[in-house]
Amino acid sequence: MKVTVHEKSEKKINFTLQGVSSAYSNTLRRLMIGEVPTMAIEDVVINKNDSVLYDEIIAHRLGLIVLKTDLKSYNMQSVCKCKGVGCAQCQLKLTLSVEGPKTVYAEDIKSTDPKVVPVYPKTVVVKLLEGQKLEIEATAVLGIGKEHSKWNPGLVWYYNEPKFTINNKHKDFEKFKDQYPTQVINAKGQIDEKLINTPQLIDACTGVNEEIVKVEHDKESFVFTVESFGALSAEEIVETAMEVYDGQIKSFEGLVKSV
Numbered sequence: 001m002k003v004t005v006h007e008k009s010e011k012k013i014n015f016t017l018q019g020v021s022s023a024y025s026n027t028l029r030r031l032m033i034g035e036v037p038t039m040a041i042e043d044v045v046i047n048k049n050d051s052v053l054y055d056e057i058i059a060h061r062l063g064l065i066v067l068k069t070d071l072k073s074y075n076m077q078s079v080c081k082c083k084g085v086g087c088a089q090c091q092l093k094l095t096l097s098v099e100g101p102k103t104v105y106a107e108d109i110k111s112t113d114p115k116v117v118p119v120y121p122k123t124v125v126v127k128l129l130e131g132q133k134l135e136i137e138a139t140a141v142l143g144i145g146k147e148h149s150k151w152n153p154g155l156v157w158y159y160n161e162p163k164f165t166i167n168n169k170h171k172d173f174e175k176f177k178d179q180y181p182t183q184v185i186n187a188k189g190q191i192d193e194k195l196i197n198t199p200q201l202i203d204a205c206t207g208v209n210e211e212i213v214k215v216e217h218d219k220e221s222f223v224f225t226v227e228s229f230g231a232l233s234a235e236e237i238v239e240t241a242m243e244v245y246d247g248q249i250k251s252f253e254g255l256v257k258s259v
Contacts, residue, residue: 015224032238041094066230077090092116099131
């Protein structure tokens with residue numbers, strides 16, 4: 001297996017995975033979106049709510065607020081030493097106490113851990129009028145997207161790496177040129193393989209005229225894009241998914257040996 005990173009930032013990573021099957025690639029994708037833990041609000045106690053929104057709606061909004069996640073400091077409740085009762089290693093307390101007139105934002109939530117705070121401070125929770133109050137106590141825990149989408153760390157997609165055969169000197173090139181996206185035409189008026197760099201452009205170039213542009217796909221090479229929602233970095237999502245993958249394989253190996 002060979003990994004080639006093309007682009008990497010805090011919230012996005014693009015890489016090519018070579019020498020693997022489609023089953024492996026799809027499993028990795030599913031692990032990244034479904035089994036990489038992130039922190040999210042799970043329990044909410046509303047002590048006072050004078051706003052126009054029902055308690056349930058506010059609780060739902062709080063649950064969907066993206067929280068910066070520190071995987072080194074917290075455990076999943078299912079594997080914590082407290083056995084899920086709740087302790088500083090598996091849960092985090094947050095509070096919200098505000099009075100109107102005010103637009104209540106995610107940044108108004110106070111966290112007992114400065115490393116776990118809302119990623120997007122200006123996420124609107126509710127608007128309060130003069131004299132209205134909102135007092136809330138909340139508990140955040142680690143969870144996985146397979147259980148609820150609020151724990152989903154980001155978007156992940158892939159496609160088979162394309163291979164192009166381009167003939168800009170074909171006798172019918174000028175006839176078909178206008179049927180190709182202008183984005184793939186370079187300054188010399190030719191179709192440039194380097195400009196066919198998105199799934200949409202690849203699809204647009206497929207099937208127009210295979211004697212001019214022929215698109216084939218490598219069945220053992222996959223181009224991945226991972227976009228983080230912000231709880232974890234894109235790189236952390238990939239690395240954690242690989243760790244989960246290895247752990248599941250070792251667990252399966254142990255079960256097979258015990259039979």
